[in-house]
Amino acid sequence: SILHLEGEEKPKNPLDELVLLKKPSNGKQRIVILGTGWASLAFINNIDPSKYELIVISPRNFFLFTPMLASATVGSLEVRSIIEPIRRVLKRIAKGNCSYIEAECTEINQNENYVVISDSSPLEGPRPKDIKISYDKLVIAVGSVPHTMGTKGVKEHCLFLKEANDALRIRTKVMDCFERASFPNQPINEIKRLLHFTVVGGGPTGVESAGELYDFIHDDLVSTFPELVPHCQITLVQSADHLLNTYDAKIIEFTEKQFGRSNIQALYGSRVVEVNETTLKVMSKNDKKEYEIPFGMCIWATGVGPRTLTRKFCASVPDQKNQRAITTDAFLRVVGVPNPNVYAIGDCSTITQNKLLDKVADIFKEADVNNDNQLSIDELVQVVQKYTKTYPQLQPIASELPREFKKFDVNKDGFLQLEEFKQLLQNVDSKLTTLPATAQVANQMGAYLAKSLNVDVIKNEKNDEIHLPASPFNYKHLGSFAYIGSHTSVAEIPGVNFSGGGLGVWYAYRSIYWEKQFSLKNKVLLSFDWMKSIIFGRDISR
Ligand code: FAD
Ligand code: MG
Ligand code: MG
Numbered sequence: 001s002i003l004h005l006e007g008e009e010k011p012k013n014p015l016d017e018l019v020l021l022k023k024p025s026n027g028k029q030r031i032v033i034l035g036t037g038w039a040s041l042a043f044i045n046n047i048d049p050s051k052y053e054l055i056v057i058s059p060r061n062f063f064l065f066t067p068m069l070a071s072a073t074v075g076s077l078e079v080r081s082i083i084e085p086i087r088r089v090l091k092r093i094a095k096g097n098c099s100y101i102e103a104e105c106t107e108i109n110q111n112e113n114y115v116v117i118s119d120s121s122p123l124e125g126p127r128p129k130d131i132k133i134s135y136d137k138l139v140i141a142v143g144s145v146p147h148t149m150g151t152k153g154v155k156e157h158c159l160f161l162k163e164a165n166d167a168l169r170i171r172t173k174v175m176d177c178f179e180r181a182s183f184p185n186q187p188i189n190e191i192k193r194l195l196h197f198t199v200v201g202g203g204p205t206g207v208e209s210a211g212e213l214y215d216f217i218h219d220d221l222v223s224t225f226p227e228l229v230p231h232c233q234i235t236l237v238q239s240a241d242h243l244l245n246t247y248d249a250k251i252i253e254f255t256e257k258q259f260g261r262s263n264i265q266a267l268y269g270s271r272v273v274e275v276n277e278t279t280l281k282v283m284s285k286n287d288k289k290e291y292e293i294p295f296g297m298c299i300w301a302t303g304v305g306p307r308t309l310t311r312k313f314c315a316s317v318p319d320q321k322n323q324r325a326i327t328t329d330a331f332l333r334v335v336g337v338p339n340p341n342v343y344a345i346g347d348c349s350t351i352t353q354n355k356l357l358d359k360v361a362d363i364f365k366e367a368d369v370n371n372d373n374q375l376s377i378d379e380l381v382q383v384v385q386k387y388t389k390t391y392p393q394l395q396p397i398a399s400e401l402p403r404e405f406k407k408f409d410v411n412k413d414g415f416l417q418l419e420e421f422k423q424l425l426q427n428v429d430s431k432l433t434t435l436p437a438t439a440q441v442a443n444q445m446g447a448y449l450a451k452s453l454n455v456d457v458i459k460n461e462k463n464d465e466i467h468l469p470a471s472p473f474n475y476k477h478l479g480s481f482a483y484i485g486s487h488t489s490v491a492e493i494p495g496v497n498f499s500g501g502g503l504g505v506w507y508a509y510r511s512i513y514w515e516k517q518f519s520l521k522n523k524v525l526l527s528f529d530w531m532k533s534i535i536f537g538r539d540i541s542r
């Protein structure tokens with residue numbers, strides 16, 4: 001071109017040189033799914049494989065049943081018993097239309113409908129070139145990574161509990177600490193340091209890790225290292241004022257009492273500000289004083305943050321304002337992309353929350369059909385019906401409108417004036433909460449999205465196929481469980497209004513999780529593991 005002098009290279013886009021994996025010509029739409037975690041598995045288990053070609057891309061060729069991962073840290077069960085190879089899953093559901101590629105997605109091109117994938121194998125030797133894969137629909141379900149909150153030294157000196165290997169690392173480290181503490185002539189202070197097991201974060205992962213460690217030490221290691229166990233200490237550092245602080249008050253009390261009985265030390269209102277090789281620097285929030293805690297092992301479990309791919313994608317779409325998660329509409333479609341064919345589910349996503357209050361004047365005007373500046377019950381019913389699709393927070397009150405109407409008609413004149421209507425909407429908006437990053441949410445999102453792609457096809461003005469199910473995604477909380485050690489679990493089950501803990505809950509917990517395994521193979525393996533540890537105790541080799 002004129003702008004480029006002879007001899008000068010045109011600037012090249014390196015992506016242009018990659019080979020594109022084209023679609024087969026069987027006329028089927030291709031869905032590319034990123035990830036093999038909870039959200040993806042629920043999607044894959046529910047999508048109709050006769051309607052689509054599925055390509056699953058993930059650096060991890062198995063699904064991991066994370067709720068039982070803490071048990072694997074100490075060998076209450078084997079990691080192999082809670083993983084499921086993705087190729088087995090695909091073979092079970094598919095009729096030749098599904099494939100898996102072990103790779104990491106490094107780039108999403110939402111304008112041209114392809115992703116770039118990169119070999120993620122640990123093998124040495126020549127690596128295959130990156131490749132582009134085109135899609136008709138893209139499901140982003142890449143999950144999250146442990147969050148260090150920028151704390152210095154965490155990556156270098158702490159262990160996380162997120163992936164299968166993490167459980168093995170923790171188990172090895174505990175044994176290393178015990179073996180070194182047994183070395184002849186170790187000074188007592190060093191023994192105490194080595195056997196000080198610390199956990200940072202008082203959410204379910206932190207609490208479960210502490211509980212499992214306690215069991216391991218007091219059920220199994222005590223007979224092998226009787227002289228060392230009295231020097232063991234487990235400490236949980238929590239920045240909030242309670243453990244499991246998102247749970248019901250009864251559960252919090254139960255857990256804290258149980259930890260007290262087990263002599264697991266919990267430091268509340270304490271923030272770890274720096275980690276060194278053998279010490280945590282902790283700041284107490286009340287008096288802002290800093291002190292050091294020597295440790296042998298530290299598990300960091302303070303929550304999760306976005307993956308690099310998630311951050312990169314959000315930064316490439318101007319309408320994605322939240323850089324920590326991919327924002328979707330109520331139907332789980334990614335907002336701000338040119339084509340309506342990109343979805344995000346699970347930990348990497350967050351659903352937009354449109355506040356009714358922002359549009360209160362417009363909605364009121366539209367609702368007030370007879371223009372008398374107030375709403376009758378019929379006018380309210382009409383407008384709520386119309387807006388439940390865009391504002392899913394209206395759903396729960398849709399069936400109780402007469403009661404709501406009465407409640408907010410403060411001056412009891414049989415109509416809602418603007419101010420009264422405002423109060424009503426404000427109350428509805430206040431019920432909006434962002435969904436937690438849990439397997440339960442990811443699982444429901446995956447299933448919902450698959451079902452909506454199986455049916456519900458409509459075309460828009462541009463003749464794009466759009467899948468708009470009758471109702472937006474609606475999370476149903478079925479309850480939470482946590483294992484807190486000493487054959488005791490706590491549970492919160494909203495349906496039957498139960499919250500509490502004990503041995504019975506522990507049995508229920510085990511049987512529910514057993515039931516939830518995706519394959520018979522895993523159910524059998526789990527049963528063997530449990531039996532094995534009852535009869536022989538947990539393995540104490542590293
Ligand atoms: P994940 O399950 O993490 O899956 C993400 C997938 O994406 C993985 O396969 C990963 O390899 C893949 N991936 C990553 N990067 C890329 C890339 N660039 N390209 C392609 N693929 C990629 N939740 C509960 O509800 N109840 C519990 O009791 C519970 N206990 C837990 C205990 C522990 C120890 C942990 C760590 C979590 C627990 N959770 C629990 C939370 C739950 O595991 C997560 O919320 C859930 O895994 C989220 O599912 P996801 O599909 O979004 O992500
Ligand atoms: Mg997933
Ligand atoms: Mg997972």
Ligand code: MG
Nearest residue numbers: 368372374375
């Ligand atoms: Mg009116």
Ligand code: MG
Nearest residue numbers: 409415416417
């Ligand atoms: Mg009134």
